[in-house]
Amino acid sequence: MSRPVVASLDLQALRQNLTVVRSAAPDSRVWSVVKANAYGHGIDRIWSALNDTDGFALLNLEEAILLRERGWKGPILMLEGFFHADDLPLYDQYRLTTSVHSNWQLKALQNAKLNAPLDVYVKVNSGMNRLGFTPDKIHTVWQQLRAMKNVSDMTLMSHFADAENPDGIAEPMAKIEQAAEGLDCPRSLSNSAATLWHPEAHFDWVRPGIVLYGASPSGKWQDIANSGLKPVMTLSSEIIAVQNLKPGDTVGYGRLYKAQQEQRMGIVACGYADGYPRNAPDGTPVLVDGIRTGAIGRVSMDMLAVDLTPCPQAGIGTPVELWGKEIKIDDVASRCGTVGYELMCALALRVPVVTV
Numbered sequence: 001m002s003r004p005v006v007a008s009l010d011l012q013a014l015r016q017n018l019t020v021v022r023s024a025a026p027d028s029r030v031w032s033v034v035k036a037n038a039y040g041h042g043i044d045r046i047w048s049a050l051n052d053t054d055g056f057a058l059l060n061l062e063e064a065i066l067l068r069e070r071g072w073k074g075p076i077l078m079l080e081g082f083f084h085a086d087d088l089p090l091y092d093q094y095r096l097t098t099s100v101h102s103n104w105q106l107k108a109l110q111n112a113k114l115n116a117p118l119d120v121y122v123k124v125n126s127g128m129n130r131l132g133f134t135p136d137k138i139h140t141v142w143q144q145l146r147a148m149k150n151v152s153d154m155t156l157m158s159h160f161a162d163a164e165n166p167d168g169i170a171e172p173m174a175k176i177e178q179a180a181e182g183l184d185c186p187r188s189l190s191n192s193a194a195t196l197w198h199p200e201a202h203f204d205w206v207r208p209g210i211v212l213y214g215a216s217p218s219g220k221w222q223d224i225a226n227s228g229l230k231p232v233m234t235l236s237s238e239i240i241a242v243q244n245l246k247p248g249d250t251v252g253y254g255r256l257y258k259a260q261q262e263q264r265m266g267i268v269a270c271g272y273a274d275g276y277p278r279n280a281p282d283g284t285p286v287l288v289d290g291i292r293t294g295a296i297g298r299v300s301m302d303m304l305a306v307d308l309t310p311c312p313q314a315g316i317g318t319p320v321e322l323w324g325k326e327i328k329i330d331d332v333a334s335r336c337g338t339v340g341y342e343l344m345c346a347l348a349l350r351v352p353v354v355t356v
């Protein structure tokens with residue numbers, strides 16, 4: 001039989017999370033963000049569970065084309081716009097909404113030979129300082145685009161650097177206000193954090209990503225525990241070996257863990273080559289047979305060790321949840337100094353995925 005590690009995706013949870021988003025932002029339309037292959041879940045597997053969305057947002061042409069080939073006829077927003085002028089014929093063919101964040105893109109749009117004009121999202125840099133025009137440039141850019149025969153509907157977009165903090169959007173909102181002055185334009189500003197926590201930033205279209213997959217934009221599960229959001233991905237495996245340690249015995253590479261007393265320990269078929277973080281410290285939560293215990297020793301490529309002291313009944317073949325419904329991905333991530341986003345995106349190709 002095959003190796004027991006598997007990622008199962010709860011499509012009902014995904015649908016429910018979209019409903020939670022809709023009730024958080026009842027007057028806005030929703031771009032469901034499915035970049036990075038739907039945050040590691042697989043666009044092809046999950047998109048139809050989200051077909052109640054108003055649009056999909058992502059940034060790879062291949063992923064946009066896949067959605068069109070699967071039959072999605074609604075809007076697709078390319079969050080970073082075209083990367084090269086010669087992407088534009090594909091934008092035209094597949095009817096993609098492009099973001100525009102740099103001057104070279106204006107020229108490229110101006111010069112493109114398109115069959116029909118494209119919808120454009122004009123990006124304001126509101127303080128993230130990655131992409132976008134500064135607020136003082138927006139008026140000129142807007143007029144230039146407005147005058148182009150290749151441009152249809154226009155929306156002002158921005159992306160917050162710090163929306164998980166209560167006072168994290170005041171300054172960016174002032175910049176966006178400055179940029180929008182006199183434009184009477186639709187706006188799309190809110191990522192997951194702003195969708196949940198800053199209703200004043202909702203406007204016409206919100207752009208939630210991480211909350212659709214049931215993890216917290218702040219990295220803390222506690223912050224969304226009462227929101228109705230449900231984890232979509234469960235990474236599970238089984239115990240494939242049991243060791244009885246004597247005091248002084250060590251576990252795994254580098255002998256990082258040393259037993260203080262007699263201790264039963266299980267080896268789980270899951271390692272960093274599956275996407276489990278190698279730097280998970282002792283005590284990173286793991287569910288064994290429904291009981292919470294902790295990882296011990298260094299995570300290896302294909303295996304990790306867990307303390308079986310709290311679950312003496314566990315043995316070979318006992319089911320293990322690495323993250324999912326019970327062990328929140330945010331809790332694993334925070335132990336490892338990262339966020340749920342990174343862990344879900346890093347799920348390895350070799351892990352079989354099933355949808356339920």
Ligand SMILES: *Cc1c(COP(=O)(O)O)cnc(C)c1O
Nearest residue numbers: 033079159191192207208209210
């Ligand atoms: C990734 C992304 C989002 C979604 O962010 P979450 O924090 O996952 O909700 C929204 N807008 C832009 C431009 C993005 O790049």
